[in-house]
Structures are given as C-alpha cells and as structure tokens.
Amino acid sequence: MQNLKIAIFLISSFCVLGCQDNVVFTEFEALPQGWSKTDTLVFNFEAPDTIRPFNLFFNTRLNQDYEFNNLYLISTIHFPNGKQIGDTLEYEMAFPDGELMGSGFGSVKESKLWYKSNVVFKEQGEYKIEVKQAMRKFGEIKALDTLGGLMDFGIQLETVESSKP
Secondary structure (H helix, E strand, C coil), X not given: CHHHHHHHHHHHHHHHHHCCCCEEEEEEEECCCCEECCCCEEEEEECCCCCCCEEEEEEEEECCCCCCCEEEEEEEEECCCXXXXXXXXXXXXECCCCCEXXXXXXXXXXXXXXXXXXXXXXXXXXXXXXXXXXXXXXCCCCCCCEECCEEEEEEEEEECCCCCC
16 A cells, blocks of 8 residues: 555656656655654755756655654755855744645645755756754754654755746
C-alpha cells in the first residue's frame, strides 16, 4: 500500500511539474524514517542563467504524523566562488485547529514554500543548498532528535514570470 502511495505521488508530481514551463530544476529527498537533527539535505545545481531572475521554493509532503503547526529550517546557499548565505526560516504548516495546510487528498498534504525570490545567479558554476530541520518541542531547549511526518522534502527553481502589458 505504501509503494502505491509513493507511485501515485511521483506520477502526479511529474504531471504537475511537467505542465509548468517555468520550472528549471526540482529535486526531492525521501525521508521514510523521519528527518534526524543530524541530517543535512544537500541539493546541487548548475546556474541556469546569469542574467534572468529565479524564484526558489522548498516543497514538503506531510502526513498526519506531523505534530507541529510550523516548520523551522536552517538553510545555506553555497556559491561557486565560496561565498555562503545562511537563513533561519519558519513556515506555518497547520491551521490553529491542527489541520495541515497544503494541497492533496486525505491525510497527505503537499506545500510549496517560498524560499528566495528574484534571485539572479550571477556566477557560472555549481550552487549548493544545504537544509537542516531545527524543530524543538514546546518549552524545550534541546533539538528534536527526529522529525516525523515529513515524508519528502525538496527544492524547486523557477523562472520569474514577466508581467505582460
């Protein structure tokens, strides 16, 4: 049954992504055992263009085992010249009543989260984005060992759609 769900997700993702002309790069990491606090997800891609702007998104796929209303991430972009930009990010993932946000049928919800907008990759070469989860239980200082319920995590790079008069 789990394999069937994964197959349906992959087919629907390919159909959705295939219909989007502005998608330049997309990559997912499956997290079947959860996302450990020691795991850093790494996404590498070549600069698609050094003039046009792009939008970067994080994509998530959550199930009902996700027990939080938000998601904290620490991300770092590594440029070909060695420069790095780090961010600590928070995203709302559930409504106040606990119902997960996002699209999808049943208990699995997919969300497309803004990361960076209008980015111009001025340097040719390989860029690397590293992402770690930074979740904690309410009132605790120690990081959560493993974040459950987040089934897949990915990035998506899209060209910025120009406004036409």
